[in-house]
Amino acid sequence: MTVTLLPFKAGLVVSAVLTTAVLTGVAVAIVKDRSQKSAVATAMTGGDETLAPAIFRRYGCSGCHTIPGVAGADGKVGGELNMVRERVYIGDGLNNTPDNLVRWIVSPTDFSKRTAMPVTGITETEARHVAAYLYAR
Template identity: 60%
Template sequence: MVASATAAGAIWNRQQQSEALARALVGGDPARAPPILRRYGCAGCHTIPGIPGADGQVGGSLSGIKHRVYVGGVALNSPDNLVRWIVSPQALSPRSAMPATGISETEARDVVAYLYLR
């Protein structure tokens, strides 16, 4: 019983540290991202880990995005570039099929913090 409580505490502590790191790196709150992702219809095109029903295939999976070298195939993967891509994809790639959704920079930072945890 003590070992399982200790293991659960260690997992919780690592999760809290990861969330704090994502907030510090990106300046967003990952807890606010799920409703934002639903509001802007991201699941219509993307598979998004942790979002029920987010199984779109047009834009591909957003799982493991923090490990990718490029954002949208055109910009080096960094929190700021991913925010730019989400807010205005055509600014980075004029031929991108990803639409400008009207998402704000603050909301995009929340989404990036969420995605960097997945």
């Protein structure tokens, strides 16, 4: 059986194949980039980002912050927690380092008495998981 494509249809098929190939390449690059970011975040913080969404919910973070990838985390009180890894400063003017981020999450009032962020009771280990999540995005 021979299938003959008209030039117009052949062009559409080629276009669709090329578009699919490009999108697949982009998807692979995104996954690879995300995987690399995750590995770096884990190495930097000693945390496990997969545990963070439950921690965000348990401690009420999602009530104050908008957190990418966490369902229902659309709070408007605290800052939006996206692209944290690209920020120079976190919290109340702290240099953005993994240790500072963990310390800020555990006890923000140690750094700023006027912060709206409460001391939640989150442990250092849990804060490391949260930091890994934030640095991986």
